[in-house]
Amino acid sequence: xxxxxxxxxxxSSIFKLKDVEIAKLLPGQVRxxxxxxxxxxxxxxxxxxxxxxxSPSFPAVLHGDVAGIIEEVGxxxxxxxxxxEVYGCAxxxxxxxxxxAEYMIADAGVLAHKPLNISMEEAAAIPLVGIxxxxxxxxxxxxxxxxxxxxxxxxGGVGHIAIQLAKWAGATVFTTVSSIEKQAIVKELGxxxxxxxxxxxxxxxxxxYTDGKxxxxxxxxxxxxxxxxxxxxxxxxGTVLTIAARSTHDLTPLHSKGLSLHVTFMLLxxxxxxxxxxxxxxxxxxxxxxxxxxxxxxxxxxxxSFEEVGEAHDYLESGKAVGKIILVNKW
Numbered sequence: 529x530x531x532x533x534x535x536x537x538x539x540s541s542i543f544k545l546k547d548v549e550i551a552k553l554l555p556g557q558v559r560x561x562x563x564x565x566x567x568x569x570x571x572x573x574x575x576x577x578x579x580x581x582x583s584p585s586f587p588a589v590l591h592g593d594v595a596g597i598i599e600e601v602g603x604x605x606x607x608x609x610x611x612x613e614v615y616g617c618a619x620x621x622x623x624x625x626x627x628x629a630e631y632m633i634a635d636a637g638v639l640a641h642k643p644l645n646i647s648m649e650e651a652a653a654i655p656l657v658g659i660x661x662x663x664x665x666x667x668x669x670x671x672x673x674x675x676x677x678x679x680x681x682x683x684g685g686v687g688h689i690a691i692q693l694a695k696w697a698g699a700t701v702f703t704t705v706s707s708i709e710k711q712a713i714v715k716e717l718g719x720x721x722x723x724x725x726x727x728x729x730x731x732x733x734x735x736x737y738t739d740g741k742x743x744x745x746x747x748x749x750x751x752x753x754x755x756x757x758x759x760x761x762x763x764x765x766g767t768v769l770t771i772a773a774r775s776t777h778d779l780t781p782l783h784s785k786g787l788s789l790h791v792t793f794m795l796l797x798x799x800x801x802x803x804x805x806x807x808x809x810x811x812x813x814x815x816x817x818x819x820x821x822x823x824x825x826x827x828x829x830x831x832x833s834f835e836e837v838g839e840a841h842d843y844l845e846s847g848k849a850v851g852k853i854i855l856v857n858k859w
Contacts, residue, residue: 530859531629532837533587537577540838540845543628546587551625551633553602558636560596560614564652565627565834567844567853568593568685570795571620575841582621582795589626591837591855592617592798595642595651596632605636613642616811617655622799628834630859637805638798643818646825653825653852654689654818655811660794661690662810664769665697668790669745673698676738677745678761680754682719683710685852686771687749688826691717696822699745702737709850713826730760742766742785751775762787826851833858 529550532543553559571591573579584590595615598608608614618634620626625633642651664686665671677694681687682703694701695718703714704725711722723733734742742763748755751772758768759781767788782789797803817823828851832840840853 529630531589532834533589533628534575535587537575537583540575540841542575543838545835548587548589548629550631553600553633555603556605556636557602557633558598558605558608558614558639559600560594560618560632560634560639561599562594562627562629562632562857563596563648564857565591565595565855566593566653566656567591567837567840567855568656569844570656572841572845574621582799584620584622584624584626588620589629590620591627592620593652593655594618594627594632594634595648596857599631602636607636608639608641613648613651614639615642615651615655616640617659617794617798617807621795624798628837628855630857635801635804637808638811640808640811640815643815645819645821649827649831649854649856650825652854653827654814655807656794657685657689657825657852658693658814658823659807659810660686660771660792661693662814663794664747664771664790664792665690665693668792669747669767669769671697671699671745675699675745676743677701677747678743678758679703679719679747679749680725680758681705681749682714682717682722683826683850684749687747688713688717688851689823690747690749691719692823693817695719696817696820702743713850717826730757734761738763745769748772756781759785759787828853831856 531548598612616639701719702721703719704723744766746758746762746768748758748770765786773791828849832855
């Protein structure tokens, strides 16, 4: 089969088109005819060698998100049959084949049936960011109807899904964005209150929207120094959720406010053979939310072929994308 592979870590130009052998199915696995994938920041980190602990061995096929059609079912698989349309975040990391190929072998437990009311391209945009948002909001945060939540980076990959999931759950959503264009996007997604963070300090918007008390839930999808702002924005005994905590911080605010800090790194379960089925369970919930017309991914206007994966990586790193970047299999 054709595949885009890397044989070393490096710049976006290291991807090569090669013919590789199609591996045999093991029990519990399925073979998926790949229709589309998307680019996530972790894919770039893997390509550059920034996360060796989760990186596959060379030659490597990258990208976790996949949408496609079941071509073959392995022994013991009861949940899928040949011809089923599926999606998931299934590989591209340590010990797992990636999606940048004609076919992808995946553990059946990490996949779910594709929502009927969206395209393959839209489905490919959801898995990694959707699972991350779900785990953060509901598994870690136990967000429920009537809760108030501040979501930092509401127009981002995880953020725009989190807004929709929080609204579906019945929460009131406040979100920060950087531009007028992104203000329009998050309003359309259902955000109740939009905060242009470049025009307002944390103290100012906490005073405006909470009478200085802070938000009971803060979901930080940005990381870095923004995590300190999340601590500042949180209410007494509040919950801070984050997906980016590879940084050093003064934890005094956590102590003085009695805050809880929860970190989500969704790849940990994907790489754990005993727990990865939890991702398939989450995606089944997400499928239902999508089919209720309560969640729809935002896609960037530009799409790429698999052979243009280097350009897609460059585009994500440029910061110019608005919405998820999709790659379509044209082989």
